[in-house]
Amino acid sequence: MAPLIVLLVLVGTTIWVGTDASKRDWSNDSFANSPTKWVIGCLLLWIVVFPMYLARRNRASLNGAAQDIPARAPAAIIPAGPEAGWYADPQDTSMLRYWTGSTWTTHTAKPTG
DSSP states (O other): OHHHHHHHHHHHHHHHHHHHHTTBOOTTOSSOOSHHHHHHHHHHHHHHHHHHHHHHGGGSOBOGGGGGSOSSOOOOOOOOOSOSEEEEOSSOTTSEEEEOSSSEEEEEEOOOO
């Protein structure tokens, strides 16, 4: 049973390497400059080549349109809150507290009028 599991892991990861490597540009890699070489390497010497592939795969840029996808999504735009000014104090409605536009300050005042 164990040899069958090992064989399934070897074949499965090698298929994944072939699929993933075909989406990347390996022309500048000094070890294997094509997906075919990565697949053959995994089949012949999986214990060395598979970890090496995992370590090198992010160095190879993606081919085609996938390369245009940003590596990180832009930060969300926070909607504007109330403008800076004096507002009813959330902790004591008989007082006013200054709002900076993003946070309450420690400055309070009694309302006039």
